[in-house]
Each structure stands twice: as structure tokens, then as C-alpha cells.
Amino acid sequence: MFMKSVNIEQIIKKTIKQIKIPKNKKILIALSGGKDSALVAYFLKKFEYKIEGFHINLGMGKYSQDCLKSVQELGELLGIKIYYYNIKDEMGSSMCYIRSAVQEKHSTRGLKNCAICGVIKKWILNKEAKKIKDVSLIATGHNLDDECQTFLMNIFKGSPELSANTGVITRNIENEKFIPRIKPLFYVPEDKIREYTKEKKLPVVYEKCPCAIDSYRIQVRKFMNTLKTGKKLNLIKNFEKLYPLIERKKDSRMKFCKICNEPSRKNICKKCELVEV
Secondary structure: OOOOOOHHHHHHHHHHHHHHOOOOOOOOEOOOOOHOOOOHHHHHOOOOOOEEEEEEEEOOOOHHHHHHHHHEEEEEHHOOOEEEEEEHHHHHHHHHHHHHHHHHHHHHOOOOHHHHHHHHHHHHHHHHHHOOOOOOEOOOOOOOOEEEEEHHHEEEEEHHHHHOOOOOOOOOEEEOOEEEEEOOOOOOHHHHHHHHHHHHHOOOOOOOOOOOOOOHHEEEEEEEEOOOOOHHHHHHHHHHHHHHHOOOOOOOOOOOOOOOEEEEOOOOOOOOHHHHO
16 A cells, blocks of 8 residues: 555545445535645545535634634635534534533443543544435544554554454445445544645644543553554554454444434443433
8 A cells, every 4th residue: 555655645545446436426524624634635536526515613712713824724725615513513512511411420331521522522523424414424534553553452452353343435224324434544644644644735733622631542642653564554454364264253233322213232222321311
């Protein structure tokens, strides 16, 4: 997948070819305001795919304001329609307040900021994307570093089966209530994404989320930053070789949450487990 000099455009083209995306299918891009999702939008637009954007305003002060501005500017630059979800308006509170309430409610579980935020954002994205006409796929900005971190985290936790649905396209059972996710940057290293978006002067917020201060992922990221791109790619290649074994461990049944009726691994989805129960 990699050449001696990393050519981002060629890598993304090969990845998209692997996913086999029809040009007539609408792709909804989860736009955070950061470099990764901005690059996904940039290339899918360049490759003439049918795309729209979706942004969740987390209500986290200046950081969220800057992210919103970046997404709006990107939409204007690329000429794409963007849908906006304001978490304060829709859920009654900012992500900071929701997260604090969840942590207080489940104080014995040691839930980290990023874990709670990630669960809620995934739930919002799938739920709201189904309301948008003709959306066939959701594209996210997960890159090579992100995927290596996730795989290692699941190994360290002794739960490799949690990686069973990951890949350049989600491996969940097909169901009308779940929109498949694709990851065009799956094989692209994070440092090259930063370089490319700066070179193209894309409207991007490069600062990390101010609440991402205590996550297990940050600890794993520090380790991953000591590895060269080739080592990271080898890790992902080995994951792909192991996938048939990991797949045997996953529950292949598609369930639906008894509270919100969204797809879930259990009778109650993670979001409702944290926020509703």
C-alpha cells in the first residue's frame, strides 16, 4: 500500500477502490472541524463522489466555535451541503455537562471523557444520518494511527473481538437501521495528513479537544508516536491477517436497543446505558 515517499492521493484512491463505492451513492461525511475529516471531504469531492457533510456542535466554548467555523468554511470551499446538530438544543446540555453527569452517575466505572463522547457522537451520527435522504454510507476521518491505537487498546484490554467490525468499511451485518461507515484514510499516517492539509491551506482546527486529557488512547498514542509508518502499517496488516480468527469471537446477531431502537450489541445500547438508565 505504501511507496517510499507517501503519496496520499494514490493511497486514498486504492482504499476507495477496495471499498468499491458507486459514484451514484450519497456519502455523508462526519465533519469535526479537524484535519482528518476535512481531508476526506477534500478528496471525495475531488474524485467526484456525491457527498454531504454532518457536524455535531458539542457546545464546548471557543473550541466548538472554532470547529463550527472551520466546517462552514470547508463547506463553502468545496461547495457541499452540510447538516448541523447542536447538542445543547437537541439533548439539553453541552457535551461537557453530559459527560460530567455520566461520570458522576457511573462513578465506580472510571469512564474517561473520550469514551463517553465517542459513544454519544456515534449514536447521534447513525440516528440523524437516517433522516437525510438517500444516504448510503457515512465517511469518517479515522487514519492509520487511529486504527493502530484502537487495535492495540483492544489487545491490551484482552478484548480483540471489539475490533471485529472495523476495517476500511464496517463489517456489521447489513441492516436498514445501520448505515455502514467507511474510512478512506485507513492507511494514511497522521503526520502526512497534517502536512497535506497545511499545504492545501484547508480550513482546519489543529488543536486537540480540550477535554481529551485523560483517555487511555492518549497513553497508547504516545507509544505509537515512537514508531515509524512502516511499523504501523505492519501492525494493521497483521490485524487484517488475524481478522478471520477475531471474527469468530463476535456476536453476529443484530440487536436493537429497547429504549431508543438503535442498533446495539446488547439489549440496551451504550448511549442509553450511560445517559438514560
